[in-house]
Amino acid sequence: MKTIHLALMGAGTVGQALLELLPTHQARFQALGLELKLARILVRDRSKPRPGVPAHLLTDEPKGFLEGADLLVEVAGGTAQAGEVVLEALARGLPVVTANKALLAERWDALREHAEAGRLHYEASVMAGTPVLGALQSLWGNQTLALHGIVNGTCSYIIQRLEEGATYAEAFAEAGALGYLEADPTLDVGGIDAAHKICVLGRLTVDPGLAWAEVQRRTRGIAHLTPQMLRQARAEGYAIRLVASLYPSPEGWVGAVRPVRLPQEHPLVQLGSGRNALVYQGHPVGSLVFAGPGAGGGVTASAVLGDIYRALSGQPGHRPLPAPAPLPAQPAPAFEEV
């Protein structure tokens, strides 16, 4: 039996769910000859009450946090301190499991070489527990034509309430009361969270060098939507959704996030209500659909745990393409932006 010392950064919703999940998987790790042991838990504020979190393992001191660790799990979010700790772990040669799409999207210049080397596992960063990264990694035998997803549940919720007649201000307030909004709500309603995710997907499927600034430049949120716009779209057989897309342009691959009109029978409308959904178009495979929950502590923790399995069973992490995918000859049909 080999003991694996886990360094956990972050003990919020996802971290706490992971701590609940880990003991139920002990037998399965033992069947692989592994004994998982929590070494230390790094948090910003040690005094915050955290039910179920072993207090004696908590630290707020990044220095020494990785001492003796075999694996870093980062579920703290943010790009500053998380970036320093993740990069230190990678520099030490540790495999890293992270759910942090902001970090992956925005600090790719520093992370890319480690991702290419297979040390970075991040299934949980896009669509939480719905395993789209694992699926996309099996699609290398295709030429990617386009990818479209509904990957931010908070925006879906607000749009659904607009469809039901609520004003944007009402729907936004409700989402806040339900705990759906990030501390900085522009991450959700400004489309930034979706942009982070499409950036992660883009480097896996179309261009390892896809630049965050370019995706950010092509990102629009939902704050201008009104119940009237939704009603009119519906009357014409359409639905408005915030869609994150990858598609070819004469200048190369584009990543973009914006509200678009989709036919009501489009799989993203059919499947993407109340959950996340992704449509992949490739040659020769054609059109694929993946759908499932895209948020929630337990849901996200299940993907983090799946990545811990991956890392500990010798599987390489989520590696980006070695070079940009060739641009398809035919332009993809564009959706109508609203």
Added chain:
Amino acid sequence: MKTIHLALMGAGTVGQALLELLPTHQARFQALGLELKLARILVRDRSKPRPGVPAHLLTDEPKGFLEGADLLVEVAGGTAQAGEVVLEALARGLPVVTANKALLAERWDALREHAEAGRLHYEASVMAGTPVLGALQSLWGNQTLALHGIVNGTCSYIIQRLEEGATYAEAFAEAGALGYLEADPTLDVGGIDAAHKICVLGRLTVDPGLAWAEVQRRTRGIAHLTPQMLRQARAEGYAIRLVASLYPSPEGWVGAVRPVRLPQEHPLVQLGSGRNALVYQGHPVGSLVFAGPGAGGGVTASAVLGDIYRALSGQPGHRPLPAPAPLPAQPAPAFEEV
């Protein structure tokens, strides 16, 4: 640049599609430092016309076929000769990529140790190019509760024709004329092909020892269905579909294939018309849906090529669970069998 010598067994629909696809991926393999070279192609009958297949590489002699090969790709089908060649390759330590669900289902006793060692890649064996194996491998952080799929397109086609009023005999004849039926049609309409696939899925998700004989014993086909049965189901808000399932029973995990009544709004009905679809239920992730084409030369070849990438980039193959998954405390709701 490292040269990889590929031994290809089978040059039918999938093999020919793979030979078409390979040259278009040369640049991508080169970006990984690899040069793919076709060493030999093993076929049953060398004299058969095969457009696009380099005749000088063809052989009908299994002896010496693997000499100097770095990787075996088996897309011949069947369990006898394919089994001998695959086992010989594995014994030589070669990675093997196969689309052969019959072989995996029926000769698991001999193959299992090699699958556990990560030498066996078989994404194409279930739902062809729709990457469900890659997705399911990322779900280890969950306790699997149940899995249900529509995984045989020929049966879906026949059932659709019954819904449209055709008799079974008419629908069966049409499927034959369209080239949808296997040489032995009981593989399709007897549910055997679906049973092979659920067996493969079961060993990855619930029980590495899932026995083919047990799954076969619980397999029923569609030959008894009539337009009347389909009509009546529809009038009551249901659709009849051939569903392959994994679910817990007091005796352990069960793999089964049978026509069942599903509510018309069930995702397998919504998504599984004209293509394959799979619903995974797990804790804590909840319910996931995957859908895409489940047949076709190019579609299947894309998954074979994806597996070649996997194998050559040092990823282990599709490894079964190390031990049976714990049985969920609550029994899954059963569908009504017809």
